[in-house]
Amino acid sequence: MTVHSCQNRLQDVETVVDQDKKRTMEKRKIIELTNIKRNFEVGTEIVHALKGISFSIEEGQFVTIMGKSGSGKSTLLNILGCLDTPTSGTYLLDGSLVQSMNKDQRARVRNRKIGFVFQNYNLLPNTTAIENVELPLMYNPEVSTSERQKKAIEALKVVELGDRLYHKSNQMSGGQMQRVAIARALVNNPAVILADEATGNLDTRTSYSILKLFQELHREGKTIVFVTHNNEIASFSERNIVLRDGKIISDTYNQTILSAAEALERLPKEENEEEEVI
């Protein structure tokens, strides 16, 4: 028996122990925010986009952040995604303090621990699905070329695009592009997936299918933070945080979580035929 397979065995044992822990102990906190403020200087005025936000998200939670336009959702998500730094307050991501990091370290965190999904997909133009999905791994020198391809193909299979590996971004529908974007967010096996209005540009049917995908990922244990201003979408997640004017006005757990798969079933029949095309 080789050392390598020995280690694998050990890891297997460890994950079993981990899962046991999960069941018995309180779940690990992935995100911990305390009194986060974010001010923007616009000319001589100061815009208080976030006015003291505190909450924490546990491993494996599916949280929606809601609120009217301008309430600070995107600002909050950018801070969560280490794209932006708060003016004050502390942010612990997976146990490490984000404020104390420099730019390069934050880039590394984005690369290893965060998967971003955007409203407008943000795929590289004229580039194949697989190359788009490989992108985060290109900036991770620990991943070899063959590993990178393998992981990208796996991620695309998860989003049911295993047969569209070499389709270019401009040859795909909105739903497909968003799936590629989700695969890209998954490929580095992040601690948390952050989605900003990920269904904002899609029709109802496609929105449901994307939500279905998020629910499946959630079931597999992924931590998801989903920003939306659509109340309906919120009912597909387990927890809703509502912002207004840069403050949390409510933080509730859903008693009944709707299933996106069922919602998709219930849609009128005639549209159903198009499902294949999505």
Place this chain on the structure above:
Amino acid sequence: MNLSNLFRIAWRALNKNKMRAFLTMLGIIIGVASVIAMLAIGEGSKRSIEKQISEMGANMIMIMPYDNKAVGGVRMSASNVQTLKIKDCEDIRNKAQYVKDVSPYVSSSGQFIYQNNNYPASISGVAPSYLEIRQLKIKSGHMFTDSDVKRYNKVCVIGKTIADNLFTKGENPVGKIIRFNSIPFQVIGVLESKGYNSMGMDQDEIVLAPYTAVQKRILAIDYLHGIFCSAESEDLAPKAVESITQILANNHNIGNPDDYDFEIRSQEELSEMLTSTSDMMTILLACVAGISLLVGGIGIMNIMYVSVTERIKEIGLRMSVGAREKDILMQFLIESILISITGGLIGVIFGFFSSYGVKFFAGWPVFIEPWSVALSFVVCSAIGIFFGWYPARKAAGLDPIEALRYE
């Protein structure tokens, strides 16, 4: 971040925009190719001049009569100025310092005839030492001697062009009688071929005869058209010229250099003059080529700039998935370096082709110096870095959120 991934990223980005990359490259291709071709032309002409001069005898000194009495800008042709005499020649031979060989020179042009063949050329009347001075060699037969000179013998030594044109049936010219303006001369030797010089003059179109024979039997004159000398060495040529000047000034009784009725040119002067002209030409050509390289570089900067602006969103995305400032900087830098190096390589190939094209079609001498290739290559890589730096810096300095929001 490992470099191979960055190369892959930059390569993919370039591949997405092949046409743009190619057009950018075009500037560099033309720049590098023209630098190489221009330097090759410059260097080629310089080398051929140098070669020609050393073939003519690098330590040669020419003395020509000079008509200083001409007024109103009308100057008589040198051959009608009768100031150089055989005594001058002998005095130089006997008294001048640092002078090795001396030969009088007279010439006449006319028609050479052998059987049915005729060929227009001029006959040069010289002393046997002329061979030594002009670095000529006898291929077959022999050179005429001092006694031929004394006896005004009508003998001659001919160059390859003359031999080929008169003896078309492949006869051995040595021993045959040819006629120059109906005066018979016996061919006693054939010169080794020297080919064309860089100015396109046939150096084999030459007939040498004793100067006494040409003076008395053809021209009926007692003066000389010129005197050819050789200095003991190239370095001593200026001193030899000085010594000759004194002797001639003394012989002709002229005190003021402005009144000299002769003109002395050393090969060294000539070579300096010619090489300095060709050096100047090389510099001028290189400047023009350098400017086109610079324009190519600005082209890169321009395209990289446009490309940064066009791809702000992409840059934001790359940052959001974990690209550091360094990675973005390197990506754009590598892109511009790839463009300039690929362009440079293609430019080098084009440079070679156009240089040999010039040689082949225009017949100009070219010589590609290895350093000119290295230089233009280094310069174009430097241009890639230099002109790629600023746009790359701009791209790397973008704020990820603003870049993502950019429309």
